[in-house]
Amino acid sequence: MRKYIILFLSFVFLFSCSSENDDSALDIALAQEPPTLDVQVNSSISGKMIAVGNIFEKPVDIDEDGEIVCRLASSYSLSDDGRHLVFEARQGVLFHDGSEMDADDMASSLNRWLDVYAAADEAAGGNRFSVDGNTVYIDSDDSLLMLLMMIASAPQSAVIMPKEVFESDDYLISEYIGTGPYLISQWYPGDYIEIARFENYEPYGYDKSSGPDTLRYFFVPDGTTRRMGLESGQYDAVDCILSDDIPALSENDDIKLLQGDESGTIALVLNKRSGIFTDVEMRRALSLLIDRNELMSACYGDYGYSIDSAYMEKESPWYVSPEDDPYSIRDEQKGKEILSSYEGPIRILSSNTSNLDKIAIALSSELEKHGIKTEVIVLDWASFIEKRRDASSWDVFISAYTKTALAQMKSYLSDANPGWLEDEKALLMLDALNKAESLEEAYGLWNETQRYLWDIVPAIVPGHYSTVYGIRSDLEGVILREGFYFWSSSLSR
Amino acid sequence: MILTFLSVSFLVFSFLDMAEGDSSAYVLPEDAAEEEIAAYREAQGLNRPFLERYSGFMLSFMKGEWGISAAGHDIKSMIAHSVPVTISIAFSSIFLALLISVPLSIAAVRRKWIGCGVSVLSTVLMIMPSFLLSMVLVLLFSVYFRVFPVAGYVPLSRGFILHVRSIFLPSLTLALLHSSLFMRVFRKALAAGAESQYSLFALSTGMSEKEIAVKSALRPSLPLLASLVSQSLSFALGGSAAVETVFSLPGIGALMVDAALSRDAQLAGTVMILVAVSVAFVFFLFEGILPMIDPRVRRHR
Numbered sequence: 001m002r003k004y005i006i007l008f009l010s011f012v013f014l015f016s017c018s019s020e021n022d023d024s025a026l027d028i029a030l031a032q033e034p035p036t037l038d039v040q041v042n043s044s045i046s047g048k049m050i051a052v053g054n055i056f057e058k059p060v061d062i063d064e065d066g067e068i069v070c071r072l073a074s075s076y077s078l079s080d081d082g083r084h085l086v087f088e089a090r091q092g093v094l095f096h097d098g099s100e101m102d103a104d105d106m107a108s109s110l111n112r113w114l115d116v117y118a119a120a121d122e123a124a125g126g127n128r129f130s131v132d133g134n135t136v137y138i139d140s141d142d143s144l145l146m147l148l149m150m151i152a153s154a155p156q157s158a159v160i161m162p163k164e165v166f167e168s169d170d171y172l173i174s175e176y177i178g179t180g181p182y183l184i185s186q187w188y189p190g191d192y193i194e195i196a197r198f199e200n201y202e203p204y205g206y207d208k209s210s211g212p213d214t215l216r217y218f219f220v221p222d223g224t225t226r227r228m229g230l231e232s233g234q235y236d237a238v239d240c241i242l243s244d245d246i247p248a249l250s251e252n253d254d255i256k257l258l259q260g261d262e263s264g265t266i267a268l269v270l271n272k273r274s275g276i277f278t279d280v281e282m283r284r285a286l287s288l289l290i291d292r293n294e295l296m297s298a299c300y301g302d303y304g305y306s307i308d309s310a311y312m313e314k315e316s317p318w319y320v321s322p323e324d325d326p327y328s329i330r331d332e333q334k335g336k337e338i339l340s341s342y343e344g345p346i347r348i349l350s351s352n353t354s355n356l357d358k359i360a361i362a363l364s365s366e367l368e369k370h371g372i373k374t375e376v377i378v379l380d381w382a383s384f385i386e387k388r389r390d391a392s393s394w395d396v397f398i399s400a401y402t403k404t405a406l407a408q409m410k411s412y413l414s415d416a417n418p419g420w421l422e423d424e425k426a427l428l429m430l431d432a433l434n435k436a437e438s439l440e441e442a443y444g445l446w447n448e449t450q451r452y453l454w455d456i457v458p459a460i461v462p463g464h465y466s467t468v469y470g471i472r473s474d475l476e477g478v479i480l481r482e483g484f485y486f487w488s489s490s491l492s493r
Numbered sequence: 494m495i496l497t498f499l500s501v502s503f504l505v506f507s508f509l510d511m512a513e514g515d516s517s518a519y520v521l522p523e524d525a526a527e528e529e530i531a532a533y534r535e536a537q538g539l540n541r542p543f544l545e546r547y548s549g550f551m552l553s554f555m556k557g558e559w560g561i562s563a564a565g566h567d568i569k570s571m572i573a574h575s576v577p578v579t580i581s582i583a584f585s586s587i588f589l590a591l592l593i594s595v596p597l598s599i600a601a602v603r604r605k606w607i608g609c610g611v612s613v614l615s616t617v618l619m620i621m622p623s624f625l626l627s628m629v630l631v632l633l634f635s636v637y638f639r640v641f642p643v644a645g646y647v648p649l650s651r652g653f654i655l656h657v658r659s660i661f662l663p664s665l666t667l668a669l670l671h672s673s674l675f676m677r678v679f680r681k682a683l684a685a686g687a688e689s690q691y692s693l694f695a696l697s698t699g700m701s702e703k704e705i706a707v708k709s710a711l712r713p714s715l716p717l718l719a720s721l722v723s724q725s726l727s728f729a730l731g732g733s734a735a736v737e738t739v740f741s742l743p744g745i746g747a748l749m750v751d752a753a754l755s756r757d758a759q760l761a762g763t764v765m766i767l768v769a770v771s772v773a774f775v776f777f778l779f780e781g782i783l784p785m786i787d788p789r790v791r792r793h794r
Contacts, residue, residue: 029644029741035519035520035563035564035755036520036564036565038565041520041521041522042520042521042522043522043523044522116529116532117529118525118526118528118529119524119526155522156522169536170536170561170565171532171533171536171537172520172564172565173565174561174565188574188743189562189564189566189571189574189743189751190571190574190575190743190747190748190751191574191645191646191741191743192645218644218645218741219741220644220645220741221738221741222644222738222739222741224628225631225643225644225739225740225741228631228632228635228636228643229642229643229644229645231636232635232636232639232642232643233639234635234642234643234644234645379513380514380754381514381518381519381754382512382513382514382515382516382518382519382754382755382756383512383513383514384514384518385514385517385518385523386513386514386515386518387513387514399523411523411524414524416526416527417524417526
């Protein structure tokens with residue numbers, strides 16, 4: 001027996017001596033693996049964190065102040081009436097395959113993006129980009145301001161690739177050739193993606209050349225494993241720190257916690273096509289009845305959320321203060337009175353991703369407490385998406401919505417998406433927003449629209465959440481903006 | 494054999510077909526418009542009738558063209574990346590399980606108090622869920638002692654020691670689970686062997702207890718152990734989804750879970766056929782080894 005113990009311990013010692021990390025690489029653990037890095041099609045935050053800015057770049061981007069800044073376009077112009085949009089392609093930018101980017105590549109990429117992104121197609125009025133020498137331009141009968149905003153910031157990213165990439169018949173691209181400071185050096189689905197410095201990257205305007213030589217993104221779905229990996233030094237940075245882990249981690253000197261701006265909203269989207277919530281009084285009653293704090297803490301614990309019924313995030317210029325939301329101040333008695341006239345169970349639909357099912361259960365128990373019958377349906381993501389399309393099978397669904405740059409990008413504000421906002425006045429107001437000729441005009445229109453929407457309650461926003469990131473305390477220069485980015489970070493190991 | 498592959502792949506294919514939703518939910522954004530979804534389905538061939546898709550899949554599988562997954566990755570290279578992970582963990586976990594269970598079982602037959610300890614241990618291990626066990630091991634070895642990494646896989650090509658380090662904890666987790674079964678069954682067989690007439694005879698000829706345990710009790714129990722090992726091995730080759738998830742290992746189990754969640758019938762079908770082949774292969778191998786260690790089987794033939 002003793003012999004075995006000695007053997008085991010010596011074995012353990014043998015393996016504990018080897019080195020943990022090579023110094024030039026930064027190891028990052030992400031909760032989610034992007035299904036594809038075709039970021040024109042897929043809008044996952046993890047895909048953005050890996051690919052947008054690192055591998056691919058856009059013609060224009062939005063800076064911290066919400067202003068449009070040039071990237072791959074050396075300049076842009078929008079005519080005074082907003083109906084003519086021009087980008088000038090930057091000279092001397094190389095793709096990862098060595099070829100030089102030109103206006104043709106920019107037009108093909110933007111047109112493919114319009115093909116796969118219906119909301120952008122609508123903003124473009126069905127028009128496409130054309131090439132004129134070194135510039136690309138698009139004309140429309142309506143203002144293209146919102147299209148410009150979308151190119152800069154939409155969840156489906158308008159990134160530029162060589163036009164040859166789009167020649168294949170497949171729906172998704174299979175070659176990832178960009179202009180960014182990093183190129184994909186290794187990719188093992190289910191394991192990790194490694195991106196390495198692109199030798200011929202020429203910094204322009206916005207320097208990204210000081211970051212680490214190699215970034216490795218590991219996919220670690222388990223929150224506890226991510227935390228333990230950060231604590232043991234195996235990972236230099238991790239995303240989605242669990243709320244329960246925050247107290248312990250903030251006492252650890254080796255670790256820094258970063259909390260960015262609000263990253264998105266939780267919404268209870270009501271079915272306005274069939275069932276109980278076709279009645280606006282019922283929708284208002286539900287909004288009055290619920291305890292928003294209860295719902296948010298069911299999912300997030302003690303940290304990382306705020307109670308706020310505004311549809312847009314607090315830091316956004318679109319934000320409308322929720323004081324004017326007549327149905328966000330709790331009135332249990334009134335809510336109960338109206339809702340209890342309904343006999344059948346209220347069907348609450350949610351998916352088991354990101355703990356959203358906990359909100360569904362909290363909502364159910366709150367309603368049951370008031371004697372209102374409920375039925376909770378929790379499904380995996382693919383089934384949830386499918387079930388949602390069937391208006392006859394649910395009354396309210398719960399989902400998380402990542403922050404959007406434009407108010408009209410919230411997908412529950414559409415007559416085509418589940419929830420089916422078919423109110424004519426609301427649709428007209430949203431359409432006017434799409435045609436706004438200046439941002440000031442758009443903000444003003446949204447202010448009115450938000451107030452109207454609060455009144456007809458197409459959805460209830462109990463609050464906003466912010467993702468908490470954990471990094472080693474000697475890692476400097478991490479950029480936090482809808483995810484974390486490392487192109488100008490450095491380690492003082 | 495071929496019937497097995499056909500039925501396995503058919504079942505996987507039809508289950509994923511019956512499940513709600515398809516891979517568009519996985520690849521496209523949550524708020525994808527109807528026309529985007531329709532265009533994706535068209536391009537991926539999801540609109541074609543079930544039998545046409547299934548027979549197309551089987552034909553290209555036979556030809557060795559395994560195609561691309563719903564997310565556009567080459568299935569062959571995905572599998573090539575995950576098979577070594579699972580094989581390496583399967584074999585090392587069986588090896589560790591034998592290392593733990595055989596000496597303990599022999600000791601348990603010889604000393605009563607060890608026997609009690611072993612019973613308790615194997616019961617505890619048997620009822621312990623694998624993810625809990627792995628968490629305990631990670632806390633102990635990775636966070637507290639910092640000896641092994643918390644998660645991730647390092648291929649053999651990056652160095653033997655790094656490789657073994659990365660698979661040690663997951664293998665140990667599975668090994669402890671396997672060994673609980675090994676100990677229960679193997680110990681009983683050993684005890685029966687030790688009390689049998691030939692052992693008594695050996696005792697009377699003056700052999701020591703230790704010699705008896707090894708020579709006359711161990712030998713007849715070996716075939717039983719071999720069949721346990723072959724079962725556990727074929728089980729392990731299917732990959733353990735729970736352990737692979739906790740340790741973020743890109744093995745077959747994790748691949749299957751991903752394929753099912755993303756409704757990727759092409760990928761799931763391919764992986765299932767390969768798992769079925771490997772299980773059949775292990776049983777075939779076991780049938781070959783059995784006569785070598787069990788003279789009784791040889792005589793019956």
